[in-house]
Amino acid sequence: MQQTCVIGAALASCLAAGTALAQDDATLAAVEARGVLACGVNAGLAGFATVDSNGVWSGFEVEFCRALAAAILGDPALVDFHALPADGRYRELVSDDVDVIARGGAWSIGPDVRRGLDLAAVSYFDQTGFLLPVELGVSSPKELDGARICLVDDMATGPALDDYFHAAGIAWQPVAATGDSEARSLYLAGDCDAYARPAAELSAVRATFETPLAHVIVSDGSSRVPSGPVVREGDDSWANVVRWTFNALLAGEELGITSANVREMAATPSSNPEVNRLLGTEGEIGAMLGLPQDWAVDALAAGGNYGEIFERNIGENTPIGLARGLNALWAKGGLQYAAPFR
Structure with missing residues (x-):
C-alpha cells in the first residue's frame, strides 16, 4: 500500500505503522529463514511432552509443534524442542528464544494483559x-x-x-x-x-x-483452565498461522480427514467446498496466511487430526487415560469446533 507521509505527527505515525508491520511479519520470516521451528513444550509431562533416551520427542504438545513445522516448512521433523519448566514457561517466549509455546499454562487476564502474550487457540479445556x-x-x-x-x-x-x-x-x-x-x-x-x-x-x-x-x-x-498455543503479542501474522494450523487439525476431525487419507483427498477434489479450501485444491487460504497452498495437507499428514493426536497421546487407551470430555467436538457434546475455512 502506497502512502504519503507528511511532516510532524503524520511522519511519526507512518514510521510507527511501518515498524508495526515489520514486527507483525517477524516470527514467520525468522522461522522460514532459520529453517527450523523453535517450539516450547512442558518439560517431562507424560503424554504431553517427553523425550526418550534416543532424543526422540513424543506427546500431545510435540505433535502440534510438528504439525506447525510441516505447515510452514513442509517437514514435521524441522522442530527444535525447548523443554520449559512449569514455574516460568513464558520466559523463553518473551526473550525470543522460542517462536511459540505449544500449550501454555492456565489462560487468564494476567498472562494476556500483563505479560504481553496472546493465546492463539484453546487446544485443551x-x-x-x-x-x-x-x-x-x-x-x-x-x-x-x-x-x-x-x-x-x-x-x-x-x-x-x-x-x-x-x-x-x-x-x-x-x-x-x-x-x-x-x-x-x-x-x-x-x-x-x-x-x-x-x-x-x-x-x-x-x-x-x-x-x-x-x-x-x-x-x-x-x-x-483453558490452555493452548501461546505467542508474543503484536505478531498478528504469526498468531494467524498458529491459530489456523490448530483449526486445520480440528477441521480435519470434523471433515473425516486423517493422516492416512489426507494426501489422497487432496489429490481428488471433493464435492464439499470447505474440504477443498482446507486442502488447497481451491481458494487462496495458503497465500492469505503466507504459507504454501498445501500447508494444511502437510500439517494433517504430520500426525493426523486433533482426535488422532488426542487419542494416541493422552486418550482413554493410554496410561494417561483421559476421556475427550470438554475436548470432544461440539457435535459430540464437547467445546471444540473449527472456525470455518471460508
Whole structure:
C-alpha cells in the first residue's frame, strides 16, 4: 500500500505503522529463514511432552509443534524442542528464544494483559484438580478444609485456589514448590495432603507413579483452565498461522480427514467446498496466511487430526487415560469446533 507521509505527527505515525508491520511479519520470516521451528513444550509431562533416551520427542504438545513445522516448512521433523519448566514457561517466549509455546499454562487476564502474550487457540479445556491418596477417602475439594496443598510457584493455580476456597469458606495451607519435580517429591513424601494443578496434567503426573491406582484426582468443575498455543503479542501474522494450523487439525476431525487419507483427498477434489479450501485444491487460504497452498495437507499428514493426536497421546487407551470430555467436538457434546475455512 502506497502512502504519503507528511511532516510532524503524520511522519511519526507512518514510521510507527511501518515498524508495526515489520514486527507483525517477524516470527514467520525468522522461522522460514532459520529453517527450523523453535517450539516450547512442558518439560517431562507424560503424554504431553517427553523425550526418550534416543532424543526422540513424543506427546500431545510435540505433535502440534510438528504439525506447525510441516505447515510452514513442509517437514514435521524441522522442530527444535525447548523443554520449559512449569514455574516460568513464558520466559523463553518473551526473550525470543522460542517462536511459540505449544500449550501454555492456565489462560487468564494476567498472562494476556500483563505479560504481553496472546493465546492463539484453546487446544485443551480443563479444570483445576487435586491429586490425593485414595486412602484419605476424599471425593470433593470441599472436604479439604485445613489441608496442606502443594502447588508449583508462578502458575495460575494459587490465585485460582484462593478464589475457590474463599468462596467456599474453607481454610487451606499452600506449600509452594519451585517446579513440578519438587511438587511431586513433596506430595509423595507426605509433606502436603494434595497436589493441585490442571486435572489433565495431574493425570500425566500420576501415570509416572509406581502405584498410580493408589491416588485419585478430584474436582468439582468450578475452576476453568483453558490452555493452548501461546505467542508474543503484536505478531498478528504469526498468531494467524498458529491459530489456523490448530483449526486445520480440528477441521480435519470434523471433515473425516486423517493422516492416512489426507494426501489422497487432496489429490481428488471433493464435492464439499470447505474440504477443498482446507486442502488447497481451491481458494487462496495458503497465500492469505503466507504459507504454501498445501500447508494444511502437510500439517494433517504430520500426525493426523486433533482426535488422532488426542487419542494416541493422552486418550482413554493410554496410561494417561483421559476421556475427550470438554475436548470432544461440539457435535459430540464437547467445546471444540473449527472456525470455518471460508
